[in-house]
Amino acid sequence: MMVNYQDPDYVHWGNPSHYTRAIQVIDDGLQRLVDTVDADPFYRDNTVFVITPDCGRDANPLMDVPFQHHFNSRAAHETWAIAFGPGIDSGRVLDRQVDQSVVAPTIAAIMGFRADRAEGDVLSDILI
Numbered sequence: 001m002m003v004n005y006q007d008p009d010y011v012h013w014g015n016p017s018h019y020t021r022a023i024q025v026i027d028d029g030l031q032r033l034v035d036t037v038d039a040d041p042f043y044r045d046n047t048v049f050v051i052t053p054d055c056g057r058d059a060n061p062l063m064d065v066p067f068q069h070h071f072n073s074r075a076a077h078e079t080w081a082i083a084f085g086p087g088i089d090s091g092r093v094l095d096r097q098v099d100q101s102v103v104a105p106t107i108a109a110i111m112g113f114r115a116d117r118a119e120g121d122v123l124s125d126i127l128i
């Protein structure tokens, strides 16, 4: 299942609180998802979470609107990811730059199949 929160993009309207409030909404939603999985005996030890934004953020150089991502800055192209669940090394921090294209084949590897059409390599450094 993929959940796509688009709430942070409402910052394009120009109000920074749309971004920070959206982060709170997402955080609460993720907590509910994790709690729901943890309460279900079938999914509890059979679910992997991968949380990643689809883009980084930068500031609009033409007006005072922060948290944008349309200005081709380095920050707009940098993201992060958190993965946890069975098969993932708990507590491991991979502090190096990788391409975002590793996410799809890594998720596939965790789920037990190869993503033959994905461009990136499996990020095996995080797997047990």
Ligand SMILES: [Zn+2]
Pocket: 009, 012, 069
């Ligand atoms: Zn946007």
